[in-house]
Amino acid sequence: MDLGTRVRQGDTRAVAKLITLVENDFQHAQKALKDLHQYCGKAIVIGITGPPGSGKSTITDRLTQHIRKIGKKVGIIAIDPSSPFTGGAILGDRIRMQDLATDQEVFIRSIGTRGHLGGLSRSTQAIVKIMDAMGKDIIFIETVGVGQSEIEVIKVSDIILLVTIPGMGDDIQALKAGIMEIGDIFVVNKADRDGADKLITEIEMMIHLNGEGKKNPPIIKTVGIENIGIAQLWKEIERLIVELEENGQIYQRRRNRVRKEIFDLFQENWKDMFFQLIGEANLEREVEKVLKQENDPYCAVEKLTEKFKKKIFQGGNNIV
Amino acid sequence: MKNARIRVLVAKPGLDGHDRGAKVIARALRDAGMEVIYTGLRQTPEQIVETAIQEDVNVIGLSILSGAHMYLFPKIMELLAEKEATDILVIAGGIIPNEDIAELKKVGIKEIFTPGTDTNKIVKFIKENIEITKT
Incomplete structure (x- = not known):
């Protein structure tokens, strides 16, 4: 049986091997990707981005646990930076996802950026396809911790969650152009900390300045570790997916992606x-x-x- | 392979709460150009094996200080065999008495590195042994 067929049947080993091939030798992976393409397009791709330490992995973990209860199959691509000097990397996002490791309907892959800028790896889009073809309903892309302009995740996602935290002070000002413009939903994580409401006010002010007719992203408070706000966040994601499907945004985004x-x-x-x-x-x-x-x-x-x-x-x- | 990297899962099976050693190793392997997946403390054999397969690692490095290696390591090797993943090189380190080493090698752990081992030696061992197991 060829690799593509095994991937479609959800064979974990085959999926893992094909992802390695995509990462290491894209030319050779193309044959399988060609075969798989016709089975893609069913999954919703959710990009999760934000500064280092804001809780992207924890939010990804909690959202996944939440939607596993309603039977959604989940793929997670967790990206961490590669060293520009040695090419090596510490891929540590799984530390926050331990409970997902043995769930057969969750496939997690940790990826190094391997010199690619923009918050993703070059292989990300192809890996999304592989997880889509293996039958995942929801695919989370967790970017590297981003600063201001690593916004490439918008090019591979249907919707974007921007995870922020209070206490970054004036940094929030600096964040405002670039990364702050790409969120479809703002997640104010660690919201039990001082300054959460101030941060929300700041985000609201920034959104107001978007002007009439521009997007008006909702702001959701969470405490990822305590599982607070996760159900509400998922509800908001679902609502937004419907809205963006109806107003043609998802189609437009996928069109841009292709x-x-x-x-x-x-x-x-x-x-x-x-x-x-x-x-x-x-x-x-x-x-x-x-x-x-x-x-x-x-x-x-x-x-x-x-x-x-x-x-x-x-x-x-x-x-x- | 044009852009291949050695991928290593550094895992801590069992119940001890100390991962300084594992972190030192992870860092050394990173500096040797490897992609190191670190999964944190208190991993079950099932979690380790499933992670190794999804991440398609070439190497699993097990770090243990709790003394439960004679139970946990063979269990991990058993699960790897079940999943037809015995091509993965498995090495280990931590507090492991000399008299246990032969037994652990018998179940398929390729090498055991006890405290004080130069990290370069571990890097070298991986690089030399990976070719054999790499598909």
């Missing part, structure tokens, strides 16, 4: 073609020239582009 996916894959191919046709040596030669001030990078790119075009038009059929 568009981006096609373009990104195209770009990857393009990059590979560059190295096939132009080669590392030519690139290095240009680098040397620019460093010695014999050429500037703009002219170097023009020259390489001309060479690239010529190669394509010459032997086009062989390449494509």
Whole structure:
């Protein structure tokens, strides 16, 4: 039986192996992904983002436990940063999800960013597909702890929860452009701490400034550890999913996602073609020239582009 | 494999509450370029094995100080066999008396590292033994 079929039957080992293949050697994983694509599109993808230590893992864990009671099957992609120096990583999100480990209807995968910026890994979208095809109803993507502008999660999610906490003081001001704009629901976690109401007021003020007709995200107070506010949060998520499906937002987001996916894959191919046709040596030669001030990078790119075009038009059929 | 990383599950089975050693190892493996999944304290054998499979790790590193290794380690190896996951390299560390080591190796633990072991030695052991078990 091939890998794709085993994935669709929910074979845990096969899913785990395919995710590894996607992470390590995307070209080879594509065959299985092609087969699986037709079985995708059923799952709702929920992005969970926020600063480090705000409780993303705990909220993910509690929401999952909550919806397991109503029979939802859950996939979780938990992303932590990889070292830019060694490529190594400590993937620690499972510490908060211990009770989920033996639930056969929950599949959790911890992922390192492996040099990708934006709060996700390059493989995230493909992993979403694999979990979708294996029959998960809800897929949570837990981003790395984010600061201001790691907003890539909007490109792979149907809806976004932005988890914040009181006591970050003026940091909240700095958060306001970028990350604060992407939340469909604001979760004020650790709401038993001082400053929770002040934070809510600040978020409300910011939302007011969005102006007429712009989105007006709800704000939910939670204490993840104590399981407080989780039921209400899920209710709000469900309500929002219905709303966004009715007003066409989910469709629009998925449309953007597919568009981006096609373009990104195209770009990857393009990059590979560059190295096939132009080669590392030519690139290095240009680098040397620019460093010695014999050429500037703009002219170097023009020259390489001309060479690239010529190669394509010459032997086009062989390449494509 | 173009972009492969060695993935390691560092797990603490049983009831002891000390994970300083496990954290030191996790950090050393991270610095050696590995992706380390750390799951926290008090893991059951079932949790460890299921996690190892979902995360598709190459290595499981077990850390134990409670003295229950003669029960917990064989149980973990048994579950791995049940799940057809014996290709995963299993190593262990912690407070493990010398007289138990041979017995544990017999059930499939590849190496036991007792207190004071240089972390480089563990990194080296993993790198040397991973090729055999890697599919």
